[in-house]
Amino acid sequence: MTSDSPVTRVLANRYSPGGAPSLDNFKVVSAPAPTKDSLKENQVLVRSLYLSVDPYQRGRLTGATNNYIPCYELNKPITTDGVAIVEASTSADISEGDIVSSRIASWETKSVVDVATLRKLPTGTIENARDFVTVFGxxxxxxxxxxxxxxxxxxxxxxxxxxxxxxxxxxxxxxxxxxxxxxxxxxxxxxxxxxxxxxxxxxxxxxxxxxxxxxxxxxxxxxxxxxxxxxxxxxxxxxxxxxxxxxxxxxxxxxxxxxxxxxxxxxxxxxxxxxxxxxxxxxxxxxxxRYYGTPTEDEFMAEVGKLYKEGKLQYRIDETTGLENAPQAVLNLYDGKNFGKSVVKV
The missing domain is CATH 3.40.50.720 (NAD(P)-binding Rossmann-like Domain)
Incomplete structure (x- = not known):
């Protein structure tokens, strides 16, 4: 993708309070690509690599105001956990080429993001980026x-x-x-x-x-x-x-x-x-x-990381390629068509 190429976005299109969701709950659009010139202080331009697809997203499409997690805003990008590569930065802490994760990653091929919402993955490379929304997700x-x-x-x-x-x-x-x-x-x-x-x-x-x-x-x-x-x-x-x-x-x-x-x-x-x-x-x-940033998270990374490194832990992944196909990946969760952890390779 060149800097002049438009970005793809997946927006929340409508709410469904009851019954099964459908593709009409989403809207796939194109938009002008953000550039490094648009960055403010402590912002980065990221290119999405992988995005998580999870059952809890159904609750975010109901329109309910009493859910444990806020609903998606209509005509705004869907968000989930994700990993991305930094293409430009105005931050002293995160540099071009770094792999970062976010718990509110926008379903966009490219985004301008505040560094406060990101976690730099010190051992992250493009080759193992998917691990941080799958086995370590x-x-x-x-x-x-x-x-x-x-x-x-x-x-x-x-x-x-x-x-x-x-x-x-x-x-x-x-x-x-x-x-x-x-x-x-x-x-x-x-x-x-x-x-x-x-x-x-x-x-x-x-x-x-x-x-x-x-x-x-x-x-x-x-x-x-x-x-x-x-x-x-x-x-x-x-x-x-x-x-x-x-x-x-x-x-x-x-x-x-x-x-x-x-x-x-x-x-x-x-x-x-x-x-x-x-x-x-x-x-x-x-x-x-409740457990993010606590010793429990450190214990998780240590224990699961050890088992995974030693080849004692298998993890099946159901990967969808292309952000435009992400809405169908969400729907597949609710009729059992997925097999393993669902992710989108952007």
Missing amino acids: MPSFTAFVGLTTVGKPKAGETILVSSASGAVGQIVVQLAKACGLRVVGVAGSEDKVEFVKSIGADAAFNYKTCGVFTEAIKQAAPEGIDIYFDNVGGEFLDAALTNINFGARIISCGMISQYNVKSADETYGLKNTFNILTKAAIFQGVRVS
Whole structure:
């Protein structure tokens, strides 16, 4: 891309309070490219390399004002985690050629960005830039935080992981095995089930073909569940609650089965919450943003980095090429067409 080439942007086009989102929620446009002459003090011109695609984006397209994360602004670029290369800089801390990451990366091929919103990756190169939105990205950190701070795993326990082939689940499976747990994974196709087994799950099943959830869980974990890492919510969460052991820990990470309900009347109402009381269980949500910049993040980078460097951690990536194709990558999350961590190679 030359400096005169227009940039591509993906904007939020409309909100969908209920039901499944569609391509109409997005607008792909071209615009004049920013130049280094437009930079103010402590700004950089970046070219996007990789952008993260994540299920939580559904909530940002609802238009709701009471969400835990603000909705996207209409006619403004979509934002997620991303990595980019610096093409020009007015900062003393970040230079041309540096690889940087941002938790609010704009879905633009090129952007002018304040350096305060960026993190320079000291070991970052174009060759490993993708790692910082995949194996070292937000979903992996979420897996680590949920398992260690809420799950508090003990060797010999049994963990149940839903969406076990996804961005979060595949890390949970492997970290749990490293902790000496018996791991039961759940996924939505036979090839995904086989992948979950290949990364260490002791048992795995396809929730679309397993029959009654409660019985399928009991068959895979006859001694009960000590930890449940929940990425789906709804009916499967209810079934997991019937199979928990005394002192179980339920980690609420996502509820993707409920994201596209058309109205509150369609929301699945849990029936087995009494088990939380009778089994003295802990049911806690995970907000990973609370742990950025804390010792927990350092522990994550050290532990996951060591496993990854030693070849003891696999990470499946579902890569889409071209920013113009990013909206479809988002939609693929909600009907199971993705396999692994979804990213866009810009």
